[in-house]
Amino acid sequence: MATQTVDEQRIKERVKSSVERATEIFAEKNIRFTDLRRTVFEEIASTTASVGAYEVLDRLAKKGTRLAPISVYRALDALLEAGVVHRLESKNAYFACGRLHQPRTGRRPMFLSCETCGSVFETDGEDIFKSIDAAARNAHFEPRVKFVEVSGTCEACAAKRKD
Numbered sequence: 741m742a743t744q745t746v747d748e749q750r751i752k753e754r755v756k757s758s759v760e761r762a763t764e765i766f767a768e769k770n771i772r773f774t775d776l777r778r779t780v781f782e783e784i785a786s787t788t789a790s791v792g793a794y795e796v797l798d799r800l801a802k803k804g805t806r807l808a809p810i811s812v813y814r815a816l817d818a819l820l821e822a823g824v825v826h827r828l829e830s831k832n833a834y835f836a837c838g839r840l841h842q843p844r845t846g847r848r849p850m851f852l853s854c855e856t857c858g859s860v861f862e863t864d865g866e867d868i869f870k871s872i873d874a875a876a877r878n879a880h881f882e883p884r885v886k887f888v889e890v891s892g893t894c895e896a897c898a899a900k901r902k903d
């Protein structure tokens with residue numbers, strides 16, 4: 741058996757548990773978790789950074805799975821619908837939900853995107869969404885907000901900078 745680095749092992753374990761949880765979520769929502777959807781999800785879940793659709797295509801092609809862009813986009817749509825991946829609008833890229841293993845609260849997340857390492861995190865943004873709704877309504881505007889994204893520096897990158 742090939743020796744694996746600790747990092748590779750950790751990533752494998754994370755992907756495995758994410759796939760297990762995604763399988764449950766698809767079942768709960770009565771959406772089919774097809775092989776293609778699973779393959780695309782595994783690719784996205786293998787990194788904490790956001791990945792563009794074409795990057796997913798390239799990575800799969802390198803592993804011998806050649807897909808049409810439309811197939812990847814359809815798979816991504818299903819993953820978004822199930823809520824197991826999110827779309828980072830500012831980068832037009834996708835990342836695995838960071839709260840897969842937490843109980844569903846129905847509270848909307850805001851996305852935190854690290855400008856240094858590209859990792860995307862999420863945190864409870866429900867109060868911000870409510871403030872946006874209220875401010876927009878005060879301006880007689882009907883809001884249809886779906887995302888709040890904040891760019892900055894993650895904890896790990898901030899710690900490295902201090903060294």
Ligand SMILES: [Zn+2]
Pocket residue numbers: 823826836837838839840849862
């Ligand atoms: Zn999420």
Ligand SMILES: [Zn+2]
Pocket residue numbers: 854855856857858859893894895896897898
């Ligand atoms: Zn970072």
